[in-house]
Amino acid sequence: MTSRADIDVRPIDESEFADWSRAMNIGFLREPTTSEEYLEARRAQFTPGRTVGAFDDGRCVATFRSFAQELTVVGGAVVPADAVTNVTVSPTHRRRGLLTRMMAQDLAAAKERGDVVATLIAAEYPIYGRYGFGPATWATEWTIDVPRAGLDPRWAGPEDGGRIDLVDAEDVRKLGPELHERLRRSQPGAVSRDELWWQLTTGAVRFLPGFHEPFFAVYRSADGEVAGMAAYTTDDRWGDAKQPLNTAKVKWLTGVTPAAERALWRYLCSIDWVVAVRTGYRAPDDLLPHFLPDPRAAAVTTQADFLWVRVLDVVRALEARTYGTAGSLVLEVADASGLTGGRYRLEASADGAGTCAPTAGHPDLSLDVADLATLWLGDESAVRLAALGRVREERAGAARQADALLRTSRRPWCPDIF
Numbered sequence: 001m002t003s004r005a006d007i008d009v010r011p012i013d014e015s016e017f018a019d020w021s022r023a024m025n026i027g028f029l030r031e032p033t034t035s036e037e038y039l040e041a042r043r044a045q046f047t048p049g050r051t052v053g054a055f056d057d058g059r060c061v062a063t064f065r066s067f068a069q070e071l072t073v074v075g076g077a078v079v080p081a082d083a084v085t086n087v088t089v090s091p092t093h094r095r096r097g098l099l100t101r102m103m104a105q106d107l108a109a110a111k112e113r114g115d116v117v118a119t120l121i122a123a124e125y126p127i128y129g130r131y132g133f134g135p136a137t138w139a140t141e142w143t144i145d146v147p148r149a150g151l152d153p154r155w156a157g158p159e160d161g162g163r164i165d166l167v168d169a170e171d172v173r174k175l176g177p178e179l180h181e182r183l184r185r186s187q188p189g190a191v192s193r194d195e196l197w198w199q200l201t202t203g204a205v206r207f208l209p210g211f212h213e214p215f216f217a218v219y220r221s222a223d224g225e226v227a228g229m230a231a232y233t234t235d236d237r238w239g240d241a242k243q244p245l246n247t248a249k250v251k252w253l254t255g256v257t258p259a260a261e262r263a264l265w266r267y268l269c270s271i272d273w274v275v276a277v278r279t280g281y282r283a284p285d286d287l288l289p290h291f292l293p294d295p296r297a298a299a300v301t302t303q304a305d306f307l308w309v310r311v312l313d314v315v316r317a318l319e320a321r322t323y324g325t326a327g328s329l330v331l332e333v334a335d336a337s338g339l340t341g342g343r344y345r346l347e348a349s350a351d352g353a354g355t356c357a358p359t360a361g362h363p364d365l366s367l368d369v370a371d372l373a374t375l376w377l378g379d380e381s382a383v384r385l386a387a388l389g390r391v392r393e394e395r396a397g398a399a400r401q402a403d404a405l406l407r408t409s410r411r412p413w414c415p416d417i418f
């Protein structure tokens with residue numbers, strides 16, 4: 001067996017991209033061999049210096065890629081994030097520390113670059129906590145039993161003066177980016193999308209497994225403004241007695257007003273032949289069930305952690321967001337990697353702004369950097385984490401005070417897998 005030291009972990013150059021892609025497909029249990037077209041399409045994701053491989057005897061056996069992203073925080077500001085993706089280690093080389101080496105290099109480079117956080121969508125829950133990542137948003141998927149929802153089957157369009165049109169992929173590439181910008185600027189937990197995201201979702205570039213061209217529906221409000229858009233596929237299922245039994249699967253649904261969300265969900269539940277709607281990953285407090293006369297018709301199919309965050313700079317992370325009340329809190333943050341641990345005083349003013357600085361003062365709460373990430377976007381309760389023993393109160397009542405400062409009335413949501 002090759003010793004750990006003999007395995008070279010380094011950024012690849014473009015000539016190694018085919019070997020790197022083969023290794024990634026192996027790690028994700030996908031067909032290893034890739035076509036020239038696949039490689040050509042995928043090359044847009046090659047970021048020099050940030051596409052990393054591990055090489056054993058000249059063959060790529062592990063992959064890791066990161067790219068620049070913006071993450072929206074509470075209050076609507078965005079912070080520069082190091083988005084981590086394409087993480088694989090071949091089954092022949094697992095549990096020898098290769099991920100640990102690739103991650104350590106990447107996080108150190110991200111810190112050096114000035115990224116405030118690193119982000120990822122975890123394939124499995126137990127992988128990333130050890131590197132200081134914590135789940136910062138959660139996702140819920142519902143399946144709507146349309147005939148049980150109590151909706152009037154005669155519905156023929158929005159009652160609010162708005163309209164819904166089906167549009168082509170090209171229209172989505174034109175209208176979608178601006179709509180998403182509006183959403184993500186006001187949605188804590190949302191991330192930026194690049195042009196390739198729009199090309200992939202519309203099929204202009206195809207390398208994702210199982211792509212089927214979706215239907216695209218656009219909602220315009222009474223004044224003609226595009227306020228919502230949805231992409232969905234259907235599965236052409238029929239029962240033995242010739243009954244249509246289609247499920248509409250929502251790939252994404254963006255609404256920048258409650259009216260837009262209501263109209264698009266109503267539309268999806270009105271399509272002839274469709275008896276079930278799978279919603280895709282929404283925020284756990286999405287309005288959707290309450291758009292239905294019988295909210296129980298929306299059954300939770302998935303409930304899981306979604307966006308994981310690794311705080312790289314406590315001061316900038318805490319100063320970027322806003323707070324629910326005025327107050328002062330001293331946090332003792334443990335960070336085994338040495339990237340951003342220390343004792344910090346957060347001062348929030350009545351207008352919601354926060355300042356943060358290292359302090360020698362007595363701590364109010366002690367916690368790991370991964371748990372700070374879990375609290376940062378407002379989704380989790382410090383009181384709950386204290387009950388679990390993950391946050392320690394150094395002053396009685398500090399966890400409750402942290403909740404008053406940090407928690408938000410609506411939950412954060414990351415609409416994108418990356």
Ligand SMILES: CC(=O)SCCNC(=O)CCNC(=O)[C@H](O)C(C)(C)COP(=O)(O)OP(=O)(O)OC[C@H]1O[C@@H](n2cnc3c(N)ncnc32)[C@H](O)[C@@H]1OP(=O)(O)O
Binds near residue numbers: 093098099122
């Ligand atoms: C953002 C993304 O891309 S998510 C996709 C992640 N990729 C996958 O799930 C594909 C299949 N899995 C893999 O490729 C690999 O198993 C990886 C990438 C998850 C882990 O790579 P490895 O090189 O085996 O990890 P490494 O040896 O550095 O492990 C470090 C520690 O994490 C633990 N660990 C690693 N993977 C897992 C896991 N899936 N579940 C539980 N523990 C794990 C190891 O046991 C080890 O613990 P220890 O330090 O106590 O001994």
